[in-house]
Each structure stands twice: as structure tokens, then as C-alpha cells.
Amino acid sequence: MSSVQYGKLNDSQIKRWLADSSSREFRDHRYPELRLRAISKRGRASVHLILPSDGKTAWKKQGNWPSLCLKTLVNDLPKRLAKVAAGEVVNSAELVTVSDLLNWYVGHIQSNTTLSKSWRRNCKSMSKTHLHPRLGDVLLSQLDFITVDTELVKTMLADEYAPHYIRLTANVLKRALSTACDLRLLSQDPLAGYRVQLSLTLPPEIDAPLSEADLNALFSSLKSANKPCNMLFMLMIMFGSRIDETRLAKWSHFAGEYWSIPALDTKTKQAHRLPLTGAAKGLLRVYKRWQLKHIGKREYLFAGDRSEVVSIRTVQYWSESIRFKYFTSHALRKLCRTIIADMGVDTMVGERILNHALPLLLRTYVRTSLDSGMLRALNDYHMYLIDKGCAELNRAGEQGDEQKSAGL
Incomplete structure (x- = not known):
């Protein structure tokens, strides 16, 4: 035949x-x-x-x-x-339907290391879970505001997704279209000028900050958490580090007197060094002994069951498990910055501890004084946490005073 x-x-x-x-x-x-x-x-x-x-x-x-x-x-x-x-x-x-566009865009960004891993992962997830099923068969030539409103926004609202999450999902589609137009794969953007606010009213972002009054409840919640969860969020509280750069921490990053965070792991894409206090060294030493005993030797502080490093989904679950009221993991970072500021730490030193971007010339010129200022500020801050009832950090601090060793 x-x-x-x-x-x-x-x-x-x-x-x-x-x-x-x-x-x-x-x-x-x-x-x-x-x-x-x-x-x-x-x-x-x-x-x-x-x-x-x-x-x-x-x-x-x-x-x-x-x-x-x-x-x-x-x-x-x-x-x-x-x-x-x-x-x-x-x-x-090659880009006829919305599915064609999404398949191209997800493949296009996967190797783009200038975009964060979390953004690329979220784009892939939202495309597969929401955009493909709801809009995949729509021809790009027929895609318009009302189609997005009826087939995406309204159906996601009916499935009880949060308005802010719907906005993020729609923005993935908008980003895919604008990128395809920028690269001349499409002659025009059918959603140019579209905003989710045209289809729904976005409520204000939930803002549930943590304050000094919450420290006792926070420490109590962490005490009842599993050891890796406890350690991850203790590091975030102690150094104001971001959740993903903390999750990706390796033992090799804690060499000598500093925690060195590679540029690839930071939001600013600039390498960051944080001075290690005696309390921090003691806490890391205790955790490493626990890991060797219960898990075995690992490259990462937070090793996953089936991978080298614990997944972001697991860490997000940990974040939910320690909540005694609604707050995000970013609230820990804000709390650190607030306390440091209230202690009278120089603004520039506080900004460097949290790895907020500074002009290149300023970073280079004052690096030595910033490092010494950061160490003094972190020492005072960690003593403050001990005074506020962080018993685990207190024990680690005592061990750090007894053992003046830089090794972990």
C-alpha cells in the first residue's frame, strides 16, 4: 500500500x-x-x-x-x-496555536541562566497546568482580550484560584507573546495592553509581617520542626538570607570565617559573603554532626531523598509547617532587617547583610569596612536573638566560645 x-x-x-x-x-x-x-x-x-x-x-x-x-x-x-x-x-x-507558543517559550527559557530557576520552573508548571488545558487549542490569530477573560481568568476563578495567582499565570502568557514578537517569530502581540485588572479586581497583597513580639512563638515552632527545617529557617533568621540561596547552601560554602554564596544562587547574580559568628559556627557544627549520623555525608546542607538538594516544593511545605500565623518565608528576612535597623546598625551595613544591590564603585571602595561592620552587626544581632529566647542558638554560641576553630 x-x-x-x-x-x-x-x-x-x-x-x-x-x-x-x-x-x-x-x-x-x-x-x-x-x-x-x-x-x-x-x-x-x-x-x-x-x-x-x-x-x-x-x-x-x-x-x-x-x-x-x-x-x-x-x-x-x-x-x-x-x-x-x-x-x-x-x-x-511554527507558532499557530497557543500551545505552539507555550511549547516554544518553555524550551526557549529553560537554558537561559539569566532567569531564575524558580521563574523557569513556575513558567513550565503554569503552562502545563493552566494555559495548555484552557487556551492551548486557540489560534494565535484568534487570541484576544475576551478569550483570555472567558477561557482563562473566569475558569480559574471558578476553580477558586487566588486572583494574584491568576495574574501570574496570565503574565506567563503575556511574556511568551512579547518574547516571540521581540525575536520576530510573531508579527504582532494580540495581548498588547492587556492587564488582568481588566477582568478582575485584585485584592491587596496579604501583608502579615513578623515583629519582635513573635520571636518566642517562632522559636517554639522551629523547635518542634524536623532538624533540616529548623536549620534552614534558623539560617534565614540569623543572616536574612533568601529561601532559595539558603536551600542551595553547600558545606564547601562555609570555609574559614565566611558563608560564601555563589553569584549563580543569588537574586542579584552577585557573589555574597557573610561573616560567621561564633554562634553560627557552633550551630553549623552541631547540624553537621547530626547530618553525618542520621543521613550520611552530603554535599548540601539540605539534601533531598532522591536528589542532591531538597526541592523547593519541600522547602515551601516546611515554610507552611512552621507558621503559627500567616506569614511568608520572606517575612523572616524582613524581620532580620527590621531588628538590625532598630539596633542602630549603619544602613549600608544592613543592606549588605541582606545582599541588596549597591553601586559597584561603592561596593569596591568600602568592602573592608563593610566586612568588619557586618561581623560586628551580626555578633550583636545573634546575641539579641539569644537574649530573646533562642535556646538552640544559645547552646551553639556556648560551643562556639569553647571551640575557637574555623573548621566545621
Whole structure:
């Protein structure tokens, strides 16, 4: 039997070809530039535009039937062929549906290390969980404000997703469209000017800051947590570090008198050094002994069951488990900064402890004085935490005073 079947390019003929024939390809004599190939156990077919390229034949995928509307494609075919004749590259032919766009964008950002891992991971998750199922089959040529409102925003509201989460999901789609336009894969952005606020009213962000009055409850909650959870959030409280750069901490980062955070792990993409106080060294020493005894030797402080480092989802679960009231992990960082400021620590020193960006010339010029200022500030701050009832840190501080060793 021939590997090619000819017929009219319409839905009924395609259904019959996929169901009754074993031929791999389908063509229509009227449109020699279009080819269909059976895929997925003959439940779908990929649609290709056949174009000349450097003396050879290039196959440009247009999408998958039945998601791709064949009538729309055929009507648009003369324009595409005219662009080819004029020497234009028809890259946009590969981005026909929203699913095509999302697949391209997720692949495009996966190797882009200038974007945070969490952003890339969230984009992939939101695309798979929400955007593909709700908008995937929509043609980019038919995508508009009302489609996003009815098919994405309204359906997510009906499924009881938070408005701010819906905004983040819609922004992934907007970012994909704007990137495709910037790279000339699309000629125009159908959602240019769209904001989720056009479809719903966003409530104010929940702001439940922690204060000094919450320290006893916080320490009590951490005391009842598992050891890695306790250690991770103790480091965040002690140094005001971000949750992801703390999660990725390796034992090799704690060499000598400093905790050195690589640029790749920081939000600012600048390497950061934090002086280690005696209390911090003691706490790390105790935790390392615990890890060696109960888990074994590991490269990371927070090792996962099936991977080298614990996943961000597990850490987020830890964050929820220590809540005695609603607050985010970022609230620990804010609390550290607030207490340091109330203690009278110089503003620039406080900014450096939290690794807020400073002008390059200023960072270089005052590095020595900043390092000594950071150590004094952290020593005073850690003593303050001990005075406020952090018994575990108190024990670690006593061990640090007894053992004047830089090694862990």
C-alpha cells in the first residue's frame, strides 16, 4: 500500500484517512505545499508547510490537527507563500496555536541562566497546568482580550484560584507573546495592553509581617520542626538570607570565617559573603554532626531523598509547617532587617547583610569596612536573638566560645 493518500483537505476526509488507512501521509493535489503526517496512534496528524531552503526541501510544522483549523490555514496559505517568494523567513508558521507558543517559550527559557530557576520552573508548571488545558487549542490569530477573560481568568476563578495567582499565570502568557514578537517569530502581540485588572479586581497583597513580639512563638515552632527545617529557617533568621540561596547552601560554602554564596544562587547574580559568628559556627557544627549520623555525608546542607538538594516544593511545605500565623518565608528576612535597623546598625551595613544591590564603585571602595561592620552587626544581632529566647542558638554560641576553630 502507498505511504501517501490523496484526498480533499477537510476534517471529514482527515478523520477517514486516520481511521481506515495505514498510509503515513495525506496530501491534497490542490495544495502541494501542505502535507499531513499521522501521529499518536493515528489519533492526530501534524501539519507541515513544504518550503524550498538552500536548494533543499524544508518541512515547517504548522501545528497539529484537529487543534489546527485547516480552513484558516488554507486561507492564509497564499500570504505565506508570497512571503517565501519575497525572501522572507516564515518563522511564525511554527507558532499557530497557543500551545505552539507555550511549547516554544518553555524550551526557549529553560537554558537561559539569566532567569531564575524558580521563574523557569513556575513558567513550565503554569503552562502545563493552566494555559495548555484552557487556551492551548486557540489560534494565535484568534487570541484576544475576551478569550483570555472567558477561557482563562473566569475558569480559574471558578476553580477558586487566588486572583494574584491568576495574574501570574496570565503574565506567563503575556511574556511568551512579547518574547516571540521581540525575536520576530510573531508579527504582532494580540495581548498588547492587556492587564488582568481588566477582568478582575485584585485584592491587596496579604501583608502579615513578623515583629519582635513573635520571636518566642517562632522559636517554639522551629523547635518542634524536623532538624533540616529548623536549620534552614534558623539560617534565614540569623543572616536574612533568601529561601532559595539558603536551600542551595553547600558545606564547601562555609570555609574559614565566611558563608560564601555563589553569584549563580543569588537574586542579584552577585557573589555574597557573610561573616560567621561564633554562634553560627557552633550551630553549623552541631547540624553537621547530626547530618553525618542520621543521613550520611552530603554535599548540601539540605539534601533531598532522591536528589542532591531538597526541592523547593519541600522547602515551601516546611515554610507552611512552621507558621503559627500567616506569614511568608520572606517575612523572616524582613524581620532580620527590621531588628538590625532598630539596633542602630549603619544602613549600608544592613543592606549588605541582606545582599541588596549597591553601586559597584561603592561596593569596591568600602568592602573592608563593610566586612568588619557586618561581623560586628551580626555578633550583636545573634546575641539579641539569644537574649530573646533562642535556646538552640544559645547552646551553639556556648560551643562556639569553647571551640575557637574555623573548621566545621
